[in-house]
Amino acid sequence: MGRTQITKYILLLLLTMQGCTVGNSRMPGAPSQPSTAAQPSDEALDCADHAVAQSGPFRVENNTWGKGVFESWSQCVNIRDRGVGRVSAHWTWNWPDTEGGVQAYPEVIFGQKPGKQTTTNTLPRNLGDIQTATVSLDYASYHTGAGNLSFDIWLADTAKPTEFAVPPITHEIMIWLDSYGDMKPSSHPVGRVSINGFDYEIFVSEKIGKGWRYIAFQRTQVQTGSVRLDLVPFFSYLKSNKLITGNEFVASIELGNEIIRGAGETRIDSYSASIR
Numbered sequence: 075m076g077r078t079q080i081t082k083y084i085l086l087l088l089l090t091m092q093g094c095t096v097g098n099s100r101m102p103g104a105p106s107q108p109s110t111a112a113q114p115s116d117e118a119l120d121c122a123d124h125a126v127a128q129s130g131p132f133r134v135e136n137n138t139w140g141k142g143v144f145e146s147w148s149q150c151v152n153i154r155d156r157g158v159g160r161v162s163a164h165w166t167w168n169w170p171d172t173e174g175g176v177q178a179y180p181e182v183i184f185g186q187k188p189g190k191q192t193t194t195n196t197l198p199r200n201l202g203d204i205q206t207a208t209v210s211l212d213y214a215s216y217h218t219g220a221g222n223l224s225f226d227i228w229l230a231d232t233a234k235p236t237e238f239a240v241p242p243i244t245h246e247i248m249i250w251l252d253s254y255g256d257m258k259p260s261s262h263p264v265g266r267v268s269i270n271g272f273d274y275e276i277f278v279s280e281k282i283g284k285g286w287r288y289i290a291f292q293r294t295q296v297q298t299g300s301v302r303l304d305l306v307p308f309f310s311y312l313k314s315n316k317l318i319t320g321n322e323f324v325a326s327i328e329l330g331n332e333i334i335r336g337a338g339e340t341r342i343d344s345y346s347a348s349i350r
Contacts, residue, residue, distance in 0.1 A: 219336015
């Protein structure tokens with residue numbers, strides 16, 4: 075490791091408050107510690123507002139959808155091909171203290187974010203036609219303030235969701251891998267379920283955003299480092315509990331940090347998605 079990388083690593087550690095950890099799992103809200111995820115080499119980051127870059131079936135977006143009138147902020151993104159259907163991604167941020175809501179969501183998109191072009195011919199796809207849906211990543215995240223690292227899955231009532239509106243959007247399904255500070259899902263917990271060997275609290279809100287149903291699965295124990303999720307059990311749970319009909323289309327699967335305030339960095343050494 076070169077002197078520049080060592081200096082950067084020390085600075086990132088200083089950003090991180092001390093907290094109780096057990097292996098690579100911790101309670102939501104506890105400060106993040108470095109994981110064992112490998113660190114890709116430094117690359118140029120694009121700091122332009124809403125900058126996008128494509129690599130294979132993935133698109134990185136410097137999403138600052140909630141910034142409002144804020145001017146004193148910075149956020150930068152990067153994506154790189156890793157071969158065999160995998161990418162690495164990297165983003166940094168620094169947002170001022172605020173008591174408001176989510177300012178930004180730097181992210182990797184797989185599929186068609188409603189109102190945008192799709193990144194792959196795999197999505198959108200009807201839920202009834204999906205036999206397997208898996209996402210795998212190896213990541214490390216360092217941060218202060220408040221926010222999360224989460225998947226954001228958009229469901230629509232059509233295979234061509236050309237507008238970011240209701241319709242075509244029917245549901246926003248979030249799976250929180252990490253949360254810190256005072257970041258909480260909308261609404262109150264309505265239950266708990268074990269999926270893929272992890273316990274989740276479930277939150278449901280109606281008419282969120284432009285009128286869709288919002289569902290969040292928040293892990294009670296956060297796993298950093300290597301993560302593999304089978305998404306089909308999440309969809310099966312929602313259908314059996316009548317939170318979705320099962321006739322919707324999965325438009326996109328997105329992964330990013332929802333940020334309320336603070337500074338940080340997320341490095342994803344390897345990310346892949348498979349829908350069949």
